[in-house]
Amino acid sequence: xxxxxxxxxxxxxxxxxxxxxxxxxxxxxxxxxxxxxxxxxxxxxxxxxxxxxxxxxxxxxxxxxxxxxxxxxxxxxxxxxxxxxxxxxxxxxxxxxxxxxxxxxxxxxxxxxxxxxxxxxxxxxxxxxxxxxxxxxxxxxxxxxxxxxxxxxxxxxxxxxxxxxxxxxxxxxxxxx
Amino acid sequence: xxxxxxxxxxxxxxxxxxxxxxxxxxxxxxxxxxxxxxxxxxxxxxxxxxxxxxxxxxxxxxxxxxxxxxxxxxxxxxxxxxxxxxxxxxxxxxxxxxxxxxxxxxxxxxxxxxxxxxxxxxxxxxxxxxxxxxxxxxxxxxxxxxxxxxxxxxxxxxxxxxxxxxxxxxxxxxxxxxxxxxxxxxxxxxxxxxxxxxxxxxxxxxxxxxxxxxxxxxxxxxxxxxxxxxxxxxxxxxxxxxxxxxxxxxxxxxxxxxxxxxxxxxxxxxxxxxxxxxxxxxxxxxxxxxxxxxxxxxxxxxxxxxxxxxxxxxxxxxxxxxxxxxxxxxxxxxxxxxxxxxxxxxxxxxxxxxxxxxxxxxxxxxxxxxxxxxxxxxxxxxxxxxxxxxxxxxxxxxxxxxxxxxxxxxxxxxxxxxxxxxxxxxxxxxxxxxxxxxxxxxxxxxxxxxxxxxxxxxxxxxxxxxxxxxxxxxxxxxxxxxxxxxxxxxxxxxxxxxxxxxxxxxxxxxxxxxxxxxxxxxxxxxxxxxxxxxxxxxxxxxxxxxxxxxxxxxxxxxxxxxxxx
Ligand SMILES: Cc1ncc(C[n+]2csc(CCOP(=O)(O)OP(=O)(O)O)c2C)c(N)n1
Numbered sequence: 011x012x013x014x015x016x017x018x019x020x021x022x023x024x025x026x027x028x029x030x031x032x033x034x035x036x037x038x039x040x041x042x043x044x045x046x047x048x049x050x051x052x053x054x055x056x057x058x059x060x061x062x063x064x065x066x067x068x069x070x071x072x073x074x075x076x077x078x079x080x081x082x083x084x085x086x087x088x089x090x091x092x093x094x095x096x097x098x099x100x101x102x103x104x105x106x107x108x109x110x111x112x113x114x115x116x117x118x119x120x121x122x123x124x125x126x127x128x129x130x131x132x133x134x135x136x137x138x139x140x141x142x143x144x145x146x147x148x149x150x151x152x153x154x155x156x157x158x159x160x161x162x163x164x165x166x167x168x169x170x171x172x173x174x175x176x177x178x179x180x181x182x183x184x185x186x187x
Numbered sequence: 188x189x190x191x192x193x194x195x196x197x198x199x200x201x202x203x204x205x206x207x208x209x210x211x212x213x214x215x216x217x218x219x220x221x222x223x224x225x226x227x228x229x230x231x232x233x234x235x236x237x238x239x240x241x242x243x244x245x246x247x248x249x250x251x252x253x254x255x256x257x258x259x260x261x262x263x264x265x266x267x268x269x270x271x272x273x274x275x276x277x278x279x280x281x282x283x284x285x286x287x288x289x290x291x292x293x294x295x296x297x298x299x300x301x302x303x304x305x306x307x308x309x310x311x312x313x314x315x316x317x318x319x320x321x322x323x324x325x326x327x328x329x330x331x332x333x334x335x336x337x338x339x340x341x342x343x344x345x346x347x348x349x350x351x352x353x354x355x356x357x358x359x360x361x362x363x364x365x366x367x368x369x370x371x372x373x374x375x376x377x378x379x380x381x382x383x384x385x386x387x388x389x390x391x392x393x394x395x396x397x398x399x400x401x402x403x404x405x406x407x408x409x410x411x412x413x414x415x416x417x418x419x420x421x422x423x424x425x426x427x428x429x430x431x432x433x434x435x436x437x438x439x440x441x442x443x444x445x446x447x448x449x450x451x452x453x454x455x456x457x458x459x460x461x462x463x464x465x466x467x468x469x470x471x472x473x474x475x476x477x478x479x480x481x482x483x484x485x486x487x488x489x490x491x492x493x494x495x496x497x498x499x500x501x502x503x504x505x506x507x508x509x510x511x512x513x514x515x516x517x518x519x520x521x522x523x524x525x526x527x528x529x530x531x532x533x534x535x536x537x538x539x540x541x542x543x544x545x546x547x548x549x550x551x552x553x554x555x556x557x558x559x560x561x562x563x564x565x566x567x568x569x570x571x572x573x574x575x576x577x578x579x580x581x582x583x584x585x586x587x588x589x590x591x592x593x594x595x596x597x598x599x600x601x602x603x604x605x606x607x608x609x610x611x612x613x614x615x616x617x618x619x620x621x622x623x624x625x626x627x628x629x630x631x632x633x634x635x636x637x638x639x640x641x642x643x644x645x646x647x648x649x650x651x652x653x654x655x656x657x658x659x660x661x662x663x664x665x666x667x668x669x670x671x672x673x674x675x676x677x678x679x680x681x682x683x684x685x686x687x688x689x690x691x692x693x694x695x696x697x698x699x700x701x702x703x704x705x706x707x708x709x710x711x712x713x714x715x716x717x718x719x720x721x722x723x724x725x726x727x728x729x730x731x732x733x734x735x736x737x738x739x740x741x742x743x744x745x746x747x748x749x750x751x752x
Contacts, residue, residue, distance in 0.1 A: 022372065023371070023372050026321075027309060027313065027319070027320075027321075030309075030310060030313050031313050034313055034314045038314065071499070072496075072500060075495060075496035075498075075500070076496050078495070078496070079494065079495070079496045081317070081318045081338055081370065081372065081373045082372050082373075083372055084371070084372040179371075182371055182374075
């Protein structure tokens with residue numbers, strides 16, 4: 011079976027220690043996490059992990075099964091790229107002088123649809139959201155001018171199909187009473 | 188609800204009592220002293236057994252749980268006390284044994300400061316627990332303890348670890364207790380899909396050569412009667428995994444023996460002949476399947492299982508019924524047509540005869556002046572126990588002989604470390620099993636290697652006077668490893684020769700009656716004496732040094748490549 015990029019989404023309780031449990035599932039199988047993002051979700055008090063891995067479908071099924079088995083996990087899903095809308099966010103910190111001396115930079119910012127977040131005496135910061143390839147491309151364009159700092163977030167994504175997690179939670183709550 | 192103000196430590200004890208625990212295994216230390224102080228106060232209601240090593244506490248709690256079906260409880264202090272539990276916890280996790288392990292922890296204000304005996308036991312135990320939690324405030328205790336028991340015993344059972352900081356043990360709380368019956372994100376029993384059961388029933392009814400392999404799931408869901416009814420109605424031969432053993436009486440005519448590496452010839456050979464393979468509460472461990480590429484490829488596999496993550500993990504299924512085994516089999520039974528499959532069943536008998544000739548007869552009655560065999564010792568115990576004993580085995584050749592040759596009439600009678608294969612398991616596990624089932628005879632079968640891994644628990648036996656029977660099968664080798672060295676490493680016996688102490692003197696040093704048997708003629712009488720003893724009894728049997736366990740499927744080979752010699 012060939013390797014593909016999979017986005018694993020985990021809806022969970024927001025408890026201490028769960029990250030450790032989930033990362034352990036990857037560790038045990040010697041699978042490297044390419045990107046990880048944890049945040050609140052559309053449901054109150056429910057966290058959402060978005061984990062990107064490069065692996066086979068068989069392994070991703072196995073992993074999602076093991077993740078879903080964890081007590082604090084409400085539901086886990088996996089998707090291939092075509093099934094989700096996804097992006098990453100990046101910040102580039104660049105020396106302020108360049109913004110005025112190198113006109114080219116202003117064009118790059120405009121063409122890449124990125125935005126200037128802040129400008130100070132010493133530096134300015136560009137933010138760019140988009141696919142990994144778009145960010146990489148922007149990085150390549152800015153590199154010759156000198157980048158003081160660069161950082162990129164984990165992937166965030168929403169699925170094209172409904173995940174119906176709210177319905178699931180409702181059912182669970184109904185079953186409860 | 189009425190509440191009273193008590194200390195966190197007292198709350199821990201009250202929670203245990205609320206959950207019906209009246210027996211705990213443990214070892215004290217600084218970070219758990221408030222709880223021990225309360226144990227002193229509650230000693231009429233809650234019996235604490237002082238083991239000699241925390242690993243012993245975990246294994247004893249496991250033995251208790253496996254023999255009774257209840258949750259086993261063990262207690263340890265922080266740091267080294269907690270880490271000493273880890274092997275037992277890992278063993279319980281892989282064998283789905285319900286445990287609640289309570290560890291002390293340094294005070295909350297010291298967490299993360301590398302304080303004396305501080306260890307990140309939550310981090311350490313995460314991969315080997317079903318759930319764990321660190322309590323840092325007294326008021327959390329009742330809810331978390333209730334959750335711990337619920338999680339440990341429900342669904343696919345497993346070990347839970349609760350780490351309690353010292354301040355939480357000292358501080359007071361308003362105590363009230365409510366059992367946990369529900370956790371939003373946790374669904375212990377999948378909802379039975381009746382259509383899947385129908386699909387499975389149709390396939391079973393059409394099968395020409397159906398074959399059942401059952402595992403511990405039968406025992407855990409108490410589906411022994413349903414299993415028996417199913418095989419009798421449909422005439423399906425049933426084989427067991429090492430943890431399924433004793434769920435079906437040995438003498439049942441449709442019990443065709445053990446699958447896997449040292450299992451019986453018939454069930455292994457015929458796994459690759461059956462047209463429908465019905466897996467009941469078992470997880471296709473590699474010790475069972477051998478090479479997956481060739482495992483039961485011709486068969487439609489029906490998997491009845493409570494844990495969704497096990498389905499299609501190793502073997503691709505035709506139909507998966509995700510449910511509690513008892514619910515599923517109860518639903519399935521009326522849909523099954525009567526059948527006998529006599530010719531198919533005879534296939535197993537024919538294979539059994541081959542194995543009998545090639546292996547079993549010689550093992551049970553060795554010829555050519557050979558020393559005592561492990562198999563004949565087990566057979567002797569069968570004779571004197573009538574198959575009514577709980578057999579607790581350690582890990583190695585003697586374990587395989589115990590599982591292959593023990594006779595069982597009742598369920599929950601085979602206690603062994605299946606998934607982790609933990610040497611040192613049997614002595615403490617036997618203590619727990621006997622304390623849980625004082626009405627039953629408990630016999631531990633241990634190798635000379637494994638006995639020395641937790642030999643200190645003889646001290647626990649001495650102190651508690653628990654009347655367990657201990658049989659050490661002494662071949663002066665780490666036998667199972669030696670067998671592999673003989674077969675796969677050109678007889679290079681690297682570090683498997685054991686120079687042993689005087690075991691009887693050690694047992695006697697702990698005031699346990701002891702006897703050593705070196706000659707076949709003494710065996711019958713010695714076993715009789717042991718079984719008749721009202722007290723704990725230690726029997727050392729000197730066995731043939733270089734005997735091998737056969738049949739055997741070499742690692743990575745196909746189940747049907749099983750070797751008889
Ligand atoms: C804690 C632990 N360490 C090592 C092993 C590897 N191992 C499996 S069987 C075995 C030999 C057991 O020897 P013994 O207890 O004398 O029993 P025998 O095989 O001779 O019956 C060993 C070392 C193990 N299973 N557990």
